Amino acid sequence: MKRSFAELFSNTANKLQVSVIRELLKLTQKPEVISFAGGLPNPDAFPVPQIHEICPGVIDNPNALxxxxxxxxxxxxxxxxxxxxxxxxxxxxxxxxxxxxxxxxxxxxxxxxxxxxxxxxxxxxxxxxxxxxxxxxxxxxxxxxxxxxxxxxxxxxxxxxxxxxxxxxxxxxxxxxxxxxxxxxxxxxxxxxxxxxxxxxxxxxxxxxxxxxxxxxxxxxxxxxxxxxxxxxxxxxxxxxxxxxxxxxxxxxxxxxxxxxxxxxxxxxxxxxxxxxxxxxxxxxxxxxxxxVDQHIKKIKEIYGRKMHIMLRSMAEYFPEEAQYAEPDGGMFVWVRLPEHINTIEIFPKVVEKNVAYVVGSAFYPNGKGLNTMRLNFTHPTDEKIEEGVKRLGNVLHEILK
Ligand SMILES: Cc1ncc(COP(=O)(O)O)c(C=O)c1O
CATH class of the missing domain: 3.40.640.10 (Type I PLP-dependent aspartate aminotransferase-like (Major domain))
Structure with a gap:
């Protein structure tokens, strides 16, 4: 193969960059890391019995295949x-x-x-x-x-x-x-x-x-x-x-x-x-x-609502005052704004060292701003891990802001 892939790729493909976020998230793959980084629903909340019940009938429907x-x-x-x-x-x-x-x-x-x-x-x-x-x-x-x-x-x-x-x-x-x-x-x-x-x-x-x-x-x-x-x-x-x-x-x-x-x-x-x-x-x-669907929504609202409450309660207890966040009424995320001089990409390795992770907020800015922000997911970790993770993150933030 003489031509490199860079020569073969379209201009648009050549503009695609390895995301800093993806690279940072690789650091969070260790099992001991409590990750608030993903945006995943909790697998314990999947409606598995209902899917089991529905599937046989669907398999027998030729249109479904x-x-x-x-x-x-x-x-x-x-x-x-x-x-x-x-x-x-x-x-x-x-x-x-x-x-x-x-x-x-x-x-x-x-x-x-x-x-x-x-x-x-x-x-x-x-x-x-x-x-x-x-x-x-x-x-x-x-x-x-x-x-x-x-x-x-x-x-x-x-x-x-x-x-x-x-x-x-x-x-x-x-x-x-x-x-x-x-x-x-x-x-x-x-x-x-x-x-x-x-x-x-x-x-x-x-x-x-x-x-x-x-x-x-x-x-x-x-x-x-x-x-x-x-x-x-x-x-x-x-x-x-x-x-x-x-x-x-x-x-x-x-x-x-x-x-x-x-x-x-x-x-x-x-x-x-x-x-x-x-x-x-x-x-x-x-x-x-x-x-x-409505039975299931009722169930996940209970589970996720509890998790959100645990995260917000733990943040109130362990986060430094300088960390600002609006309390959501639903969804999957809490968004945190730190003082302007803190860069959440730079402090990320320090945080992961304590086995906890977030998504750096600048990923969500098309203009490269938001360097002092981070997103925390509360639906995926267990209740215990939410509290422990917030405590660890809060401790690192206290130390950095000292
Ligand atoms: C705002 C928003 N839009 C779209 C999607 C994509 O959802 P889907 O799984 O349906 O592709 C997501 C997934 O997290 C989302 O947060």
Whole structure:
């Protein structure tokens, strides 16, 4: 082989970098490390008996072992249409598209909506997987600040005004946001702000991608309306997934979107995987129609709510005052902001030495900022490990800040 792979790879592939985060996470693979780094559901909370019960019937269904349509299995789409109606999202089955995880929806939406140099408006920080998906199309990011109530509407409006002043509104393709239990920031947009955001999107004619993998995981407080439920102009594309309310390994998720967008989406998805795994789609359909999903959500809310409480209680006890964090009401993460002079990449080896780990927060900033932040996951470790890990992390932080 004479030519190197670097010569063979596309320009886009050559731009892909080994992530610092991935390298750091390698340090956390030892069994003695208590890791708050992953974003994983707890395997003890998987609904294994229900899956056992559903599977034999699915195996006997030849359609479940065959290629399916690119749109997705009709039984699953119909069950999801009914479920969305309970959340005040009224749509037709044609508006429901099944995807191989929400991650695939992000990838394909990027492919069909973005040209190089187009603008993606998103929060600061934002979901790392969305940056990775959109980056393939080389967009620019315009970032909106958040506070403990998520998106700051005044800043959102200021960004839109800026883009308009520059004459670039036509390059702005969408606003990507996780309104409920944000990954990584843990925060939720209250109803009033949601209404204001929708009004601004109407005024500026902006498409919204509402990414909602955690909305069902509320452990306290009141549900907030989906942006999609407030959408009167069919400008919100809604994404959700079975990864957190069934199992992530099935790779089934759904999108609710206008039919014109779905038509193009289907053409692109055909090129990617023809169809999402039919077998797990049929399991998902049964899981919904037998009513197991709500029983299961109730169970995981108890488990994860307890874990969140343990993490917050332990942080209050062991973390130095200088570590700031907003207490989430659900989801899987607590987001921590340290004083500006602390760099969470630099202190990471010191922390891992004490056998505890986090994700460095700068990974979630498309502009390389957020060096003083970290994300902590509370759903995966055992209750005992949460307390012990927070204690160890708190001790290292005390030492560093001394
Ligand atoms: C905000 C957000 N969007 C999308 C995804 C991807 O989910 P899926 O497993 O459905 O691909 C995740 C996964 O953690 C997430 O946190």
């Amino acid at each position: 065959q290629y399916g349509t690119t749109e997705g299995v009709p039984e699953l789409r119909e069950a999801l249409r009914k479920r969305m109606a309970t959340k005040n999202v009224k749509c037709e089955i044609e508006n429901i598209q099944i995807t191989s995880g929400s991650q695939q929806a992000l990838d394909i939406l990027g492919r069909i909506l973005l040209n190089p140099n187009d603008i993606v408006l998103t929060t600061c920080p934002t979901y790392l997987g969305a940056i990775q998906a959109f980056d393939f199309q080389s967009p620019r990011y315009e970032l909106v600040e958040m506070d403990e109530n998520s998106v700051i509407v005044e800043d959102f409006e200021a960004r839109l005004e800026d883009i308009q002043k520059r004459g670039e509104l036509n390059r702005l393709k969408f606003f990507y946001v996780t309104p409920t239990f944000h990954n990584p920031a843990g925060v939720t947009i209250p109803e009033k702000r949601r209404r204001q955001i929708i009004e601004l999107c109407n005024a500026y004619d902006i498409l919204v991608i509402e990414d909602d993998p955690y909305g069902e995981l509320r452990y306290r407080g009141e549900d907030q309306p989906l942006l999609k439920s407030l959408d009167t102009e069919d400008r919100v594309v809604y994404l959700s997934t079975f990864s957190k309310i069934l199992v992530p390994g099935f790779r089934i998720a759904w999108m609710v979107a206008p039919t014109d967008l779905i038509k193009k989406f289907i053409m692109a998805k055909q090129a990617v995987d023809l169809c999402t795994t039919t077998f797990t789609q049929y399991i998902g359909a049964e899981y919904l129609s037998r009513g197991y």
